[in-house]
Amino acid sequence: MQLSRIDLADLHVPTAIARAIFAQLETIDAPVPVGQIARALDIADIKTQVFDGFEGMLLTDTVRSAGSILANTRYGDQRARFTIAHELGHFLMERHKLSGDRGFTCKAQDMRETRAGQRQYRQESEANAFAINLLAPFKLFDPLLSQDPDLKDAQRLRDHLNVSLEATIRRMIDRREECLTAVWSRNGQVRYSVKSSRFPWITCKRGERLPHLSLAGKIVANGAKGFSSVTETNPLAWLSRSDVELFEQTRVANNGHAVTLLLADLADADDDEDDSGSLKELNAGFSISASAFPVTAWAFPVNP
Numbered sequence: 001m002q003l004s005r006i007d008l009a010d011l012h013v014p015t016a017i018a019r020a021i022f023a024q025l026e027t028i029d030a031p032v033p034v035g036q037i038a039r040a041l042d043i044a045d046i047k048t049q050v051f052d053g054f055e056g057m058l059l060t061d062t063v064r065s066a067g068s069i070l071a072n073t074r075y076g077d078q079r080a081r082f083t084i085a086h087e088l089g090h091f092l093m094e095r096h097k098l099s100g101d102r103g104f105t106c107k108a109q110d111m112r113e114t115r116a117g118q119r120q121y122r123q124e125s126e127a128n129a130f131a132i133n134l135l136a137p138f139k140l141f142d143p144l145l146s147q148d149p150d151l152k153d154a155q156r157l158r159d160h161l162n163v164s165l166e167a168t169i170r171r172m173i174d175r176r177e178e179c180l181t182a183v184w185s186r187n188g189q190v191r192y193s194v195k196s197s198r199f200p201w202i203t204c205k206r207g208e209r210l211p212h213l214s215l216a217g218k219i220v221a222n223g224a225k226g227f228s229s230v231t232e233t234n235p236l237a238w239l240s241r242s243d244v245e246l247f248e249q250t251r252v253a254n255n256g257h258a259v260t261l262l263l264a265d266l267a268d269a270d271d272d273e274d275d276s277g278s279l280k281e282l283n284a285g286f287s288i289s290a291s292a293f294p295v296t297a298w299a300f301p302v303n304p
């Protein structure tokens with residue numbers, strides 16, 4: 001594989017860099033050969049094994065005269081592929097300031113970072129945006145989406161693209177137009193959530209039990225592995241408002257891990273706004289109570 005790093009030098013937007021790499025490749029099939037791409041872009045060495053204390057490391061200098069990547073395989077090869085792509089992102093975005101004398105050291109939390117405020121957060125967010133756009137380009141991702149949101153799509157895409165289920169669920173939320181949230185839990189306790197920008201606040205906090213009114217709570221307690229169907233649920237199980245049609249679907253995996261997809265149909269609420277103009281007021285009231293219960297709001301930067 002031959003790629004020119006010089007042709008990428010003037011690009012600073014993660015999606016544009018990923019697109020420019022694909023433009024240099026004549027064809028691209030799933031799964032994207034991230035190791036080959038990294039080596040063709042002057043990464044001399046990629047080491048994948050179990051490491052302690054970090055998820056990924058890029059050994060380099062400020063002008064990126066050379067680069068080596070270390071990727072932790074403790075949580076599987078699919079996550080390590082994302083890590084390699086993330087570190088390649090730091091390598092290609094030369095404006096990213098080194099986090100230490102020898103390059104970049106990235107933790108598991110950095111691989112979920114989406115905040116854009118402080119430089120350190122922004123750098124990690126950009127590396128993540130680059131990674132998902134390299135590993136799950138629209139062309140390979142979108143054709144496998146069903147007409148309606150379904151966690152089974154994320155599992156199929158995980159196998160197709162050889163990336164983690166978490167990454168494909170995040171990508172699905174980013175790519176679909178519907179209002180979606182995914183809530184990850186373990187042994188019935190909320191770990192974190194990812195939501196599309198228009199989704200209302202959900203009222204359960206990290207570390208709390210799944211809501212007792214929710215179907216997810218019952219499905220997880222039952223313990224049967226696999227997918228539930230997409231079923232309408234009581235909006236007050238998850239939200240502090242009842243003017244939303246809410247659907248949920250849960251996938252139960254091994255070791256108490258589960259993920260629940262929430263789909264909000266805001267059509268009725270939007271109609272109310274058109275009819276009376278009162279939604280703004282209503283939302284303002286709710287935002288006061290909802291702001292006391294935020295779970296992580298996560299979304300990839302909007303694609304240009």
Ligand SMILES: [Zn+2]
Pocket residue numbers: 086090104105106110123124127
């Ligand atoms: Zn990083």
